[in-house]
Amino acid sequence: MFGLRKSRVQRIDPCEAVARHARGDLTVIDVREAAELRASGTARGALHVPLALLPIKADPRHPGHDPALDPDRPVALYCAAGGRSGMAAELLMKLGYREVYNIGGFGDWCAGGGQTCR
Numbered sequence: 001m002f003g004l005r006k007s008r009v010q011r012i013d014p015c016e017a018v019a020r021h022a023r024g025d026l027t028v029i030d031v032r033e034a035a036e037l038r039a040s041g042t043a044r045g046a047l048h049v050p051l052a053l054l055p056i057k058a059d060p061r062h063p064g065h066d067p068a069l070d071p072d073r074p075v076a077l078y079c080a081a082g083g084r085s086g087m088a089a090e091l092l093m094k095l096g097y098r099e100v101y102n103i104g105g106f107g108d109w110c111a112g113g114g115q116t117c118r
Contacts, residue, residue: 009089012101014112017076021045021114027069029054029077031088032106036080040106043078044115051084059095071097078103 020026021043028046030037031054042048047068049057056064060071069075075097077085082104089100103109110116 008093009086009100009102012076012103014103014108014114016112017101017103018109018112018114020074021076025074026101027073027075028103028109029069029075029088030106031077031079031084036106038118041116041118043106043109044117051079051088054088054091055095058092058097071095074099074101076101076103078106078109081105082108 017026017028021028028043030042030046030048031051033050034048037048047066049066049069056062057066058069059065075092077088077092077100079085079088082102085102085104089102092100
């Protein structure tokens with residue numbers, strides 16, 4: 001009755017995400033809460049947009065839209081383990097973002113050689 005639905009969001013290899021971000025070809029978004037960033041750090045150069053704020057910040061029609069979030073630019077998201085970033089990626093696709101990826105968790109970013117900062 002309640003089967004698992006397959007996500008339309010593609011996973012991206014963390015090494016590819018790191019390389020594309022370094023070239024400036026990919027916007028990386030950390031959707032974790034501020035306390036999680038304080039505890040572990042974040043990807044260097046990533047935008048921090050907690051999942052709860054993403055519908056406002058990512059929607060170009062909303063007055064609170066963050067201009068750094070462009071539906072025409074490739075985007076990759078991560079959280080702690082990949083669940084929230086998957087939900088966030090689905091949301092971005094519904095908002096019309098054309099190229100959206102789920103990196104997975106912060107550990108995946110680090111394992112892919114991504115630089116971090118506190």
